[in-house]
Amino acid sequence: MNYKELFPIFENNKELVYLDTAATSQKPKSVLEAVWNYNINYNANPNRGGYKLGVKSTNLFLGGKKKVADFINAQSDEIIFTKGATESLNLLAYSYGLNELKEGDEILVGISSHHSNLVPWQEVSKKLRCKLKYIVLKADGDLDLEDLSEKLNENTKLVTISHGVNTTGVIHPIKDVVSLVREKTEAKIILDAAQTISHIKLDVKELDIDFLVFSGHKMFGPMGIGGLYAKKEMIEKMKPFLFGGDMIEFVEKENSTYRTDFQKFEGGTQNVEGVVGLSAAIDFIEEIGLGNIHSYEDEILNYATEKLKGLEGIKLYCDTVSHKTPVIAFNVEGVHPHDVAQVLDLKNVAIRTGHHCTQPLMKYLEVPSCCRASFSIYNTFEDIDKLVEGLEKVISYFK
Amino acid sequence: MDLDKIYTEVIMDHNKSRHNKRELENPDYTERGHNPNCGDDFTIQLKIEGNKIADGGFVGEGCAISTASASILFDLIIGREVEDGKRIVGNFLKMIKQEEISEDDREELEDAGLLENISNMPGRVKCATLAWNGVKVIFEKL
Numbered sequence: 001m002n003y004k005e006l007f008p009i010f011e012n013n014k015e016l017v018y019l020d021t022a023a024t025s026q027k028p029k030s031v032l033e034a035v036w037n038y039n040i041n042y043n044a045n046p047n048r049g050g051y052k053l054g055v056k057s058t059n060l061f062l063g064g065k066k067k068v069a070d071f072i073n074a075q076s077d078e079i080i081f082t083k084g085a086t087e088s089l090n091l092l093a094y095s096y097g098l099n100e101l102k103e104g105d106e107i108l109v110g111i112s113s114h115h116s117n118l119v120p121w122q123e124v125s126k127k128l129r130c131k132l133k134y135i136v137l138k139a140d141g142d143l144d145l146e147d148l149s150e151k152l153n154e155n156t157k158l159v160t161i162s163h164g165v166n167t168t169g170v171i172h173p174i175k176d177v178v179s180l181v182r183e184k185t186e187a188k189i190i191l192d193a194a195q196t197i198s199h200i201k202l203d204v205k206e207l208d209i210d211f212l213v214f215s216g217h218k219m220f221g222p223m224g225i226g227g228l229y230a231k232k233e234m235i236e237k238m239k240p241f242l243f244g245g246d247m248i249e250f251v252e253k254e255n256s257t258y259r260t261d262f263q264k265f266e267g268g269t270q271n272v273e274g275v276v277g278l279s280a281a282i283d284f285i286e287e288i289g290l291g292n293i294h295s296y297e298d299e300i301l302n303y304a305t306e307k308l309k310g311l312e313g314i315k316l317y318c319d320t321v322s323h324k325t326p327v328i329a330f331n332v333e334g335v336h337p338h339d340v341a342q343v344l345d346l347k348n349v350a351i352r353t354g355h356h357c358t359q360p361l362m363k364y365l366e367v368p369s370c371c372r373a374s375f376s377i378y379n380t381f382e383d384i385d386k387l388v389e390g391l392e393k394v395i396s397y398f399k
Numbered sequence: 400m401d402l403d404k405i406y407t408e409v410i411m412d413h414n415k416s417r418h419n420k421r422e423l424e425n426p427d428y429t430e431r432g433h434n435p436n437c438g439d440d441f442t443i444q445l446k447i448e449g450n451k452i453a454d455g456g457f458v459g460e461g462c463a464i465s466t467a468s469a470s471i472l473f474d475l476i477i478g479r480e481v482e483d484g485k486r487i488v489g490n491f492l493k494m495i496k497q498e499e500i501s502e503d504d505r506e507e508l509e510d511a512g513l514l515e516n517i518s519n520m521p522g523r524v525k526c527a528t529l530a531w532n533g534v535k536v537i538f539e540k541l
Contacts, residue, residue, distance in 0.1 A: 338437035338462035338526065339406075346402060354438040368460040369438020397402060398463075 003377040015348040017383045022374035024217045034280035035273050064275035073203040074229050080265040084226035085194040086116035088213035093120035094241040103129040110135045110161035115357045117192045141318030143172040152184040164195030167356040168318040169327030221281035225274030240264040297326040300375045304384045326375040335398045337371045344390040409513045413467035421456045432533040434525050439465045443533035450481050469530030471510045
């Protein structure tokens with residue numbers, strides 16, 4: 001199945017071997033067309049205008065919200081649109097963390113977390129004098145559930161982990177985490193699903209998590225749109241932190257009242273074209289089928305893993321874990337990742353290097369920095385062969 | 400641009416040689432420099448005696464360009480007076496930013512002048528200047 005031809009960017013960059021989907025995914029024609037069509041036919045500020053175009057724009061926005069909700073088995077009024085996962089997590093830190101937590105409460109963060117799901121909790125802990133603890137990993141790179149169990153106690157009020165670790169591709173066992181947390185505490189659970197939402201089916205009700213965050217641009221959608229799922233009773237409890245239009249009920253000179261539902265978090269003109277694009281991205285995913293996407297990506301991942309293992313001087317990280325997103329973290333012995341990326345770039349192979357926004361994880365794994373190749377349905381076996389060719393060049397050049 | 404124009408002999412030689420990649424026993428000044436995007440992470444150390452740069456070195460992990468550039472830097476400034484060091488560092492940073500420097504200043508840069516083509520590669524400028532910016536921060540404290 002040739003999925004690559006569904007993505008116009010490869011028409012315009014015929015030599016490009018794009019192996020950085022974990023950073024941002026490319027966009028299929030259908031998503032780009034949806035955004036274009038919105039702007040040439042229906043663009044207006046939603047929720048405000050009393051004219052046909054405004055109503056249409058509003059309906060597209062609400063339609064998009066329903067699409068996202070259905071995608072993860074939530075209700076529409078349990079979805080808040082944001083700029084992306086980072087904003088969603090900060091919204092939680094400001095609106096939930098700062099208002100609901102207090103001194104002495106404990107926050108448990110997976111050490112494999114992206115900075116966006118770590119730094120906000122550092123800030124909350126500092127401000128409120130909470131205790132911030134980290135759940136460590138086993139030798140294979142997966143979450144250490146025994147460690148989690150030991151660290152849970154009656155003071156634990158928040159537990160947050162990555163579902164898919166962006167650096168290594170390891171998928172953490174969220175069901176087991178939820179079981180343990182629910183068994184021992186009253187803590188709320190946040191799942192950072194940015195890396196998994198376009199690879200495996202997520203059902204927030206079945207998972208029984210309290211919050212989930214994701215970004216549109218990592219699932220074939222536009223940049224600048226993402227979301228936060230929160231149980232309805234949480235949304236009603238949480239206080240807004242972004243004040244302005246649409247999130248209010250009444251505004252007097254001295255005082256204002258706010259909406260009580262999800263809309264209190266959607267102040268300001270919403271990114272309707274982003275929602276339209278995201279909606280089209282979900283359609284795209286569902287048309288192919290998450291199962292098909294997953295099995296295609298697994299084929300590419302397995303092929304790439306075998307090929308890289310066959311190269312002398314390549315070290316792979318966390319490659320023995322059975323449950324992974326299509327990501328390979330690796331290093332070339334004796335060659336700094338940046339130099340690897342430079343050589344590959346001259347051959348039009350794009351990989352990511354550095355800390356991958358997970359400095360604590362890198363320190364924990366005792367890896368100063370590493371290379372990361374991440375795949376999607378637009379990658380082919382030929383792409384992997386070009387990666388291997390490039391790496392062989394790296395090895396011989398820096399010998 | 401082909402590989403040999405980026406990884407020139409001067410860079411590869413300095414990258415392999417470890418003579419400046421060492422920890423000082425009693426450094427007077429320490430400064431950490433970091434490129435989070437690519438993973439360069441150096442700790443720069445200087446020993447100042449009076450107005451002389453008595454010794455210097457760096458430890459940490461970095462790519463070939465940042466490592467070579469750091470090594471070249473220390474070859475240039477160790478044993479020189481602080482005023483000379485400040486001038487040399489200032490001129491290198493100007494050159495990398497593609498600002499004009501005089502022929503004499505360029506000559507003074509010696510091997511560092513050979514890093515000039517890095518100024519055409521925005522992705523590597525931060526690597527080339529990492530150690531130099533660290534030393535500049537130390538000089539500003541003197």
